[in-house]
Amino acid sequence: MNRLLEENRELRRELAELRISDGFFGDSNEKVKYYTGLPNLATFMALFNFLLPLMSAQNKILSPFQMLLLTFMRLRLDLPSKHLAYLFRVSPKTVYRTFNEMVSFLYANLKRAIMWPDRDTLHKIMPHQFVEAFGHRVTVIIDCFEIFTEKPANLKARAQMFSSYKHNHTMKYLIGITPNGAICFLSKGWGGRTSDKHITLNSGFLNMLLPGDIVLACCVRRSSFQPSQRCAVSWMLRM
Template sequence: MGHSCCVNGCHTKSHDRHGRKVDLNMRFFRFPTWKRGYGQQVEELTERRRVAWVAAVRRKDITFNTISPFMRVCSRHFHKGQPAYEMMETDPDWAPSLHLGHTYVAPTDTARAERRCRREQLRKEKLRAAEIKEEDVTPEPGEESSEQHTEEGTPGTEEVGQLHAKEWTHEAGGGSDELTTENKIQITSHTVTQTECDLCVLRRAEINRLLEENRALRLELHECRISDGFFGDNDEKVKYYTGLPNLGTFMTLFNFLVPLMHGQRKILTPFQMLLLTFMRLRLDLPPQHLAHLFRVSLKTVYRTFNETVSFLHANLKCSIVWPDRETLHKIMPHEFVEAFGHRVAVIIDCFEILTEKSSDLKVRAQMFSSYKHHHTMKYLIGITPRGTICFLSKGWGGGTSDKHITLNSGFLDNLLPGDIVLADRGFDVKDRVGMLCAEVKPPAITKGCCQLAARGVEETREIAHLRVHVERVIRNVCKKYKILSGTIPVTMILPCEGEDVTMLDKVVTVCSALTNQCPVIV
């Protein structure tokens, strides 16, 4: 894309109307930016430079706060054909000054800048020479004897110089006044140089102190900042903030997820996005607190959490899978084999999560749970005899019965003839199971569900003893990820845009999938 100069009266363009480049040596430069967050000195300097450019161009449509990104100043308005480095405020090209189309800003004098540079160079050379001379004058250990010899009677160098000076003065006669004036000048020059050297030493010491302080503060900031090395090698830290058992499990999950993330540029790194989400799920930290910890806005915390939960839901829900019968036989605990053989397929139960009260009366009636005496969302969960979560339904209103959820959640589609399901008495679906599975093998399914209505005290005791594992898993999930133990806002139980699941469904699925990454409880 071609550029044109924004200075009044300057018709310089990079390309002609046919798209051909006009002048290969002509360059165009943007207005300098006002840099904030780099320290007070840089902020004030860049602010002055931006003001200087705006004043030099002097156009009504260009102000300090309203400068189009397409506005350019060509190299014709600079002495050296380009702007100077922003820290060289005394350079003639720190701001444009040539051919500006007005006389309000006088062209800068390059000769003056050159004289200033020469003076600065001479001053540095004098300081360097004074330092070298000071090092040469410093006596070495072997020179002490010569100084003592001088004190004992042999005239030293200084005394010899004074004698020669007296003799030369006596011979010169009338030139004594000139010699005295020259000596005074030399003494004064030496005093000034010595003072400057002392100042240099103090400045160097102060600079070194500031550098050391800067390094210490950077190290302290790095330790406090939640960066990619936040966990270090501390497994307890990983367990506390994420719920995962150790650093190896977290890094395995992290390395699996990072390549699947979009390459869009974000304020937070992928590690920080995952950690923020884990901390919200695990500790139920308020978004305001997370915004303070990660030094981002509250809006960024909400957006990051929602996006990361959706991403985790899409990639981790496949870990909640119904195992095949052969796998169940291999991992079946012996207490299940002794009680029911190898036929137990799953243990099911429902758990409820407290929610805020909806403003819709119909929704409020559907969500009120007579068991919890609160508005809730209910989920059907199924675990294998080994204790791994293998089924999780979508959320239903707290007023929905366990039987209705079991029949309409798709749970029965996973059962095979001969499978036994351990459940509470509230899951009375014996008649419906026989009807749904009549074409397959009804006697086996009926047998599998006959345990729902206990036939004897001993059988009831065995079922209750083994069915308690699902309650332990539910407590483990809700205890590990405390966001499920609190009160969920109404916004999380609304369907996500373009999807048939809610944000709470995604959160529960992610928490269950992460629990599957931890050691089993059976």
């Protein structure tokens, strides 16, 4: 009897993983990190439990867990819609609709988490590498990133969104992170043709700074980020 019960539990676990349901991750933090980019299962479940009361599962083919996981898998791995449709056993149209709805939902409910920290907090959480290189005056590290879009039908929009750097149509955003890696600023979207300088000057970013703040701009090699080697000081404000 015990052997049969154990076999039944094992088969249920395998079936849950096959269906990509609530038991998909098991206890594997490595699996969570690969599929979502989040560090562990506890972080993913904390985010899911926060969002769950705000989500509506009415007339939905996928469960709330599956909707969130599908969105993270798409963002993390850039999987094609048809591939995700096979994995979740739904149509590509359902994948497309779910992803669009969830991205808007996540933005609406998580944008409040992007906050500009006060200087006392920055000093307390400043990594020692920054303190050694720049003291306690580094406030933010900024970078402009681009997201590929479909080719606009409108000729003016097409011209504004064409990025000479990416050789494609994109939307460009200015993002800022604190020295310990938390996102603290995100601009509105601009056409890919817009220069980084124009976005920096017109996004409201400069209004967040105080005299003496050091702002770092990320260089190309972000994977092995070290403040003294991979960043350059953009401005040292002395207003």
